[in-house]
Amino acid sequence: MSVAQTLLGLLESGPRYGYDLKRAYDERFGRDRPLHYGQVYSTLARLLKNGLVEVESVEPGGGPERKCYTITDAGVTDVEHWLAQPEKPEPYLQSTLYTKVVLALLTGRAAAEVLDAQRTEHLRLMRELTRRKQQGDLADKLICDHALFHLEADLRWLELTAARLGELAKEVRR
Amino acid sequence: MSHALFSEAPMTGGRPDAPPLLYGVDLHKAFGPSRALDGASLHIRAGEVVALMGPSGSGKSTLMHCMAGIVRPDSGRIVYRNDDLTTMSDADRSALRRTEFGFIFQFGQLVPELSCLENVALALRLGGARQRAAEAKAAEWLETLEVADVAAKRPGEISGGQGQRVAVARALAADPSVIFADEPTGALDSLNGEKVMDLLTASARRMGTAVLLVTHDARVAAYSDREVVVRDGRTREGEPS
Numbered sequence: 001m002s003v004a005q006t007l008l009g010l011l012e013s014g015p016r017y018g019y020d021l022k023r024a025y026d027e028r029f030g031r032d033r034p035l036h037y038g039q040v041y042s043t044l045a046r047l048l049k050n051g052l053v054e055v056e057s058v059e060p061g062g063g064p065e066r067k068c069y070t071i072t073d074a075g076v077t078d079v080e081h082w083l084a085q086p087e088k089p090e091p092y093l094q095s096t097l098y099t100k101v102v103l104a105l106l107t108g109r110a111a112a113e114v115l116d117a118q119r120t121e122h123l124r125l126m127r128e129l130t131r132r133k134q135q136g137d138l139a140d141k142l143i144c145d146h147a148l149f150h151l152e153a154d155l156r157w158l159e160l161t162a163a164r165l166g167e168l169a170k171e172v173r174r
Numbered sequence: 175m176s177h178a179l180f181s182e183a184p185m186t187g188g189r190p191d192a193p194p195l196l197y198g199v200d201l202h203k204a205f206g207p208s209r210a211l212d213g214a215s216l217h218i219r220a221g222e223v224v225a226l227m228g229p230s231g232s233g234k235s236t237l238m239h240c241m242a243g244i245v246r247p248d249s250g251r252i253v254y255r256n257d258d259l260t261t262m263s264d265a266d267r268s269a270l271r272r273t274e275f276g277f278i279f280q281f282g283q284l285v286p287e288l289s290c291l292e293n294v295a296l297a298l299r300l301g302g303a304r305q306r307a308a309e310a311k312a313a314e315w316l317e318t319l320e321v322a323d324v325a326a327k328r329p330g331e332i333s334g335g336q337g338q339r340v341a342v343a344r345a346l347a348a349d350p351s352v353i354f355a356d357e358p359t360g361a362l363d364s365l366n367g368e369k370v371m372d373l374l375t376a377s378a379r380r381m382g383t384a385v386l387l388v389t390h391d392a393r394v395a396a397y398s399d400r401e402v403v404v405r406d407g408r409t410r411e412g413e414p415s
Contacts, residue, residue, distance in 0.1 A: 116403070116410065126396035134372060148393055155392045163229060 002096075003035065004043050005082040008052060008075050009103040015056045015070040018044055028172075029099050044069055052078055079107070083114055086121035089151055101161060105169045115162045119155060126151050192219045195384050196352055198241055201250035203233075203407075210236040211247065212407030218352065221382040223375050225395035228404035235356060237404060238388050242275055242354045243267040254352075272300055276345035276353040276383075278374070280360040283341065284329040290316065290340045291325040297348045315343040319373050335366030342374050352384045359394055371397045 003025075010016070010024050018040050026034040044067075047053040052075035059066040071079075083104055087096055097118060104111040126148055133144040161168070197217035203210045210233045218224050226234045239245040241252060243259045252259040254274070259267060271277075276297075284293045294312035299305065316322045319339040324332045329340070338358065345353050358374065359367030375397045378385045387398060395401050403410045 119403070120401075123392065123395060123401055126392060127398070130393075130396040134376075148396070152392045159229065 002082060003039065004047060004052075005079055006099055006103065007040070007043055008047065008071055008079045009083075009107060011053060011069060011071040012076065012079065012107045015068050017066050017068050019066075021069070028102060029095075047075065050074075079103075080109075083109060084117065086117045089118075089122050089125045089154065097158075097161075101165075101168070102172050105165075105172050111165055111169070112162060115158050115165075119158050122151050122155050122158070194218060195220045196241060196252070196254045196386075198237070198247075198252040199250055201237065201240055201247045201252070203236055203240060203245065203247045209407055211240065211250075213250075214404065214407055214409045215250075216241060216402055216409055218384045218386055220351065220384055221379055222400075223378065223385040223387060223398040225398035225401040226386065226388045226404060227390065227392075227395055227401050230390070232404045233407040234388050234404040236407075237409070238354055238356060238386060241386060242277070242352075243271055273348075274351050276348060276350035278338075278341050278345045278353065278355040278358045280357040281337075284337060284344070286329050289326050289328055290321065290332065290336075293329070293340060294344045294347050297344045301348050312343070312347060315347045316340065318377065319343040320369075333366075334361050335363075335369065338362060338366070338370050339373065342370060342377075346374075346377050346381070346383070349381070350383060352386065353378060354386050354388075356388045357390070358387070359389075359391065364393075367391075367394065 006025060006029060007021055010021055010028075016024070018037075021044075022035050022037060022040045025040075044053060048055065048069075052072055053069045054072055055067045056070040057068045059068070083100055097114075100114050101111045103109075104114050129144040129148050129151075133141045133148075136144070194217035197215075199215050201211045201214045201216075212233075214233060214237050216224075216226075216237060226238060228234045236245060240247045243252070243254075243262070247260060250260070254270065257270070259270070262270070284290070285296065288296065291309060291312050294315055295303075295305070295308040298308035298311055303311070313322065313325060316325050319342055321332075321336050321339045321343070324336050324340070329337055332340070338361070342358070345355075353374075355374070359370050362370060371394055375385065377383075385398075387394065389395050
């Protein structure tokens with residue numbers, strides 16, 4: 001999962017300090033694997049260098065200065081592009097997809113389109129595998145079947161999530 | 175032995191630049207207060223396999239029934255070649271279904287009193303073929319679908335997978351331009367379902383027959399050239415691949 005784009009997406013709702021960003025990330029996406037502070041600040045430094053965020057204000061304190069970050073137009077475009085780009089279908093991608101769906105809902109984008117783009121991409125790969133199966137020997141068939149069943153399971157998750165989008169939207173906006 | 179016609183079956187069908195063979199535009203259909211179709215549109219080209227997908231109650235079966243001329247939409251147009259199905263008389267639509275369209279349902283819907291051979295031959299007899307010619311062609315189709323050994327048996331004496339292959343033979347034997355298949359593997363296990371889909375799509379593509387496939391099964395949809403998703407009575411077409 002892309003930590004950079006997720007942090008950018010979280011910044012879309014308003015400027016935040018690095019500490020607040022980490023907390024928001026951990027609360028929504030990092031329950032099992034919270035971010036290290038070092039990772040948050042190094043990611044923000046890279047986003048700053050690339051012009052995707054700006055420092056809105058600096059608060060001097062006893063220790064290091066606290067910087068408040070805000071997303072730039074280029075940053076919004078970057079999130080937009082990331083959300084629109086389907087993930088390469090592979091098993092166990094749900095956490096990335098889940099993040100995309102939640103971020104789309106949080107930022108007022110069409111989460112159903114994120115799911116639809118992914119469904120199209122999954123089916124495209126399933127077609128490819130089905131053709132390979134039709135032309136291949138038994139070993140090919142078995143290898144393709146293994147991948148097809150995994151992709152089918154993903155698709156079921158996509159269907160179910162699409163059916164629960166309204167419910168999820170209420171929950172994430174609470 | 176495989177049918178010689180299908181020895182070089184292409185793996186995909188339907189030229190993207192070809193005009194649609196059958197299309198429906200802005201279709202609406204309500205059953206009492208329930209709106210089954212709410213502006214759905216769909217097209218299919220000769221030799222193309224299109225999967226209609228969507229959650230239960232989304233309108234995909236109603237859309238297929240409208241496209242097949244079984245149900246008349248409340249509004250919108252459905253055009254097959256140059257004929258508008260929505261303005262045709264019931265008798266003309268029945269004739270069109272008999273001569274141009276083929277149907278496969280979840281449970282084969284074979285005539286239980288007839289043998290498998292007679293079931294397939296019946297479709298040809300209804301199209302005007304003589305009995306001997308119809309039976310010879312039916313036997314050939316049963317062989318193509320790899321169920322020649324059940325020709326003399328009645329539907330009640332064969333397995334679900336065999337029955338579904340007989341149903342595919344019956345649908346293809348009359349040489350239709352479009353086959354409408356509603357969950358054709360819904361009652362079969364994975365292996366039999368795969369066999370039916372392999373034979374159905376390979377035969378249809380080779381003959382240039384369009385197949386409109388209603389399914390909720392992604393592995394069945396993966397045999398199509400593209401999918402159309404139906405949600406709340408509206409359609410969204412996927413990219414061809």
